Amino acid sequence: MKTLAELIGASITRERHIDELRNANTIVQNSPNILYRLRGEPSLPMIYVSRNVVQLGYDPAELLNSPTLYQSYVHPEDRSRVQAALVELLGLNAPAATVEYRILTGGGESRWVENRYTPVRDAKGRLLEVEGIMVDVTERKAVEEKIARLARTDALTGLANRGTFNDRLKQSFAAAQRGAEWFAILYLDLDRFKEVNDTLGHPAGDRLLQEVAERLQRITRETDLAARLGGDEFAVLQSNWNESAAASVLATKIIESLSAPYVLAGNEVRVGVSVGIAGCTPDNMPASADELLARADQALYRAKEEGRGQYRFHTAALDLETRERVELVEDLRMALGRQQFEVIYQTQVELSSGRITGMEALIRWNHPARGILLSPAFLPIAEKSGLMPALGRWVLDKACRQLREWRNAGVVVPLVAVNVDFAQLRAGREFIADVQDSLARWNLRPADLELDVTELVLALTTLAQSTVLEDLHQLGVRIAIDDFGTQYSSLNYLRRYHISRLRIARPIVESARSDPSGAALLRAITGLAAELGVEVIADGVESESEHNRFVYQELRTIARGQ
Numbered sequence: 001m002k003t004l005a006e007l008i009g010a011s012i013t014r015e016r017h018i019d020e021l022r023n024a025n026t027i028v029q030n031s032p033n034i035l036y037r038l039r040g041e042p043s044l045p046m047i048y049v050s051r052n053v054v055q056l057g058y059d060p061a062e063l064l065n066s067p068t069l070y071q072s073y074v075h076p077e078d079r080s081r082v083q084a085a086l087v088e089l090l091g092l093n094a095p096a097a098t099v100e101y102r103i104l105t106g107g108g109e110s111r112w113v114e115n116r117y118t119p120v121r122d123a124k125g126r127l128l129e130v131e132g133i134m135v136d137v138t139e140r141k142a143v144e145e146k147i148a149r150l151a152r153t154d155a156l157t158g159l160a161n162r163g164t165f166n167d168r169l170k171q172s173f174a175a176a177q178r179g180a181e182w183f184a185i186l187y188l189d190l191d192r193f194k195e196v197n198d199t200l201g202h203p204a205g206d207r208l209l210q211e212v213a214e215r216l217q218r219i220t221r222e223t224d225l226a227a228r229l230g231g232d233e234f235a236v237l238q239s240n241w242n243e244s245a246a247a248s249v250l251a252t253k254i255i256e257s258l259s260a261p262y263v264l265a266g267n268e269v270r271v272g273v274s275v276g277i278a279g280c281t282p283d284n285m286p287a288s289a290d291e292l293l294a295r296a297d298q299a300l301y302r303a304k305e306e307g308r309g310q311y312r313f314h315t316a317a318l319d320l321e322t323r324e325r326v327e328l329v330e331d332l333r334m335a336l337g338r339q340q341f342e343v344i345y346q347t348q349v350e351l352s353s354g355r356i357t358g359m360e361a362l363i364r365w366n367h368p369a370r371g372i373l374l375s376p377a378f379l380p381i382a383e384k385s386g387l388m389p390a391l392g393r394w395v396l397d398k399a400c401r402q403l404r405e406w407r408n409a410g411v412v413v414p415l416v417a418v419n420v421d422f423a424q425l426r427a428g429r430e431f432i433a434d435v436q437d438s439l440a441r442w443n444l445r446p447a448d449l450e451l452d453v454t455e456l457v458l459a460l461t462t463l464a465q466s467t468v469l470e471d472l473h474q475l476g477v478r479i480a481i482d483d484f485g486t487q488y489s490s491l492n493y494l495r496r497y498h499i500s501r502l503r504i505a506r507p508i509v510e511s512a513r514s515d516p517s518g519a520a521l522l523r524a525i526t527g528l529a530a531e532l533g534v535e536v537i538a539d540g541v542e543s544e545s546e547h548n549r550f551v552y553q554e555l556r557t558i559a560r561g562q
């Protein structure tokens with residue numbers, strides 16, 4: 001009877017344990033937490049996974065049939081971090097680890113999970129298995145992100161708040177001190193904002209601030225940071241700032257955009273904005289980020305003091321220079337339409353015979369306020385403002401027209417030379433079409449035209465792997481190197497671009513008058529040109545005696561008169 005009782009008791013206990021296990025398994029399968037085990041080998045193959053992994057869209061049998069397949073479900077951007085955590089578990093006596101990462105579901109959705117790895121070891125500390133539990137924390141991460149976003153942004157406008165702006169400012173300032181990119185601060189304050197609040201109420205004022213923020217976001221680049229500092233004060237951190245004109249352009253856009261009318265509660269409202277600008281550059285580096293912001297604030301005060309609705313730089317000299325430059329850009333945009341440009345021509349003469357060998361076209365600007373401006377005063381600005389293609393096209397056509405008029409009048413001019421900028425060559429087929437159109441319009445042959453390019457332009461053309469000059473040579477257009485010997489001289493240019501003429505820079509010619517080494521350099525250049533069959537123009541040689549002194553008599557040397 002005692003034995004029978006023990007058997008019955010054991011049976012009851014066993015059934016109770018089976019029921020408990022069954023209930024536990026039911027709990028596990030209905031839980032959002034996924035349990036699994038990995039074998040303690042270097043590849044960490046999966047040997048168990050709870051059936052509720054189907055919640056992520058995966059078949060548990062498939063995972064067990066391909067034991068390392070689970071590793072490919074980790075988000076690509078998080079795989080290296082997860083792999084590093086798993087590798088650590090393989091070490092002796094490595095502790096348990098918890099890693100948060102994104103996992104890709106069977107439907108392609110990305111979910112955040114918290115994965116807790118617990119190593120199971122033998123008496124010697126060797127890894128036998130890894131027991132894990134995976135918890136979906138997507139909702140928690142979303143809440144955390146929302147809280148973080150609220151901490152970083154202004155609640156009313158959605159722009160960055162003062163704290164975020166100050167953090168970014170300090171980071172940019174520290175980077176600039178180490179030699180990273182320069183940047184500028186544009187400090188903004190709305191004009192007549194108080195009037196809106198007083199007349200239409202604070203709800204209208206809040207809506208106005210929101211629309212201001214929307215316009216700022218449309219104007220600024222993704223790399224810039226627009227922020228609301230409080231009240232009606234805003235700021236923009238303009239990154240990758242390489243010259244003052246860039247801040248001027250952005251400030252002008254801000255003033256134009258924010259000064260356009262707003263419709264608030266059925267009323268059309270206009271407010272202005274004043275902008276103060278302070279740049280952070282090596283030669284204008286403040287003591288701290290806070291001082292830079294204070295400079296921008298001072299410039300803003302000056303802008304308001306001088307009439308509002310405008311921008312001012314912290315440095316008075318830079319302010320004046322930048323405004324003049326911006327004005328010059330605007331004047332340049334209108335000068336073509338107003339016919340303020342003219343082309344003058346420099347004669348190229350063969351000294352041995354006095355024969356005209358060509359005419360060089362040089363542009364001048366009859367500025368209504370500044371008088372006659374030579375090309376160095378405005379061409380660099382035209383290049384940076386994107387006006388060179390249009391300006392170059394005008395000069396090219398004007399020069400071709402003049403050559404046709406000379407020939408119709410019986411004046412013997414073999415060719416006309418036109419200076420070409422890299423911006424024109426970068427246009428590729430469009431520039432070639434411009435050349436062909438001008439030649440055809442004025443009934444000229446390609447050999448009647450010479451394109452003068454500097455060594456820098458040739459270097460940029462080579463770097464860009466452009467074939468424009470080779471294509472123009474194939475058409476029959478002549479190519480010349482201007483200011484040879486001053487920048488990026490390369491003998492390969494003479495061969496690759498089929499150079500027909502070298503224009504020796506004036507400084508080299510002048511140095512040959514008093515310096516024996518300068519004279520030797522000049523003789524070397526002309527000697528090389530003679531060997532290659534390339535004509536030479538000596539810039540600044542204005543008399544036959546100078547020609548005889550510095551250039552070999554047997555060379556066909558052309559001097560450009562000034």
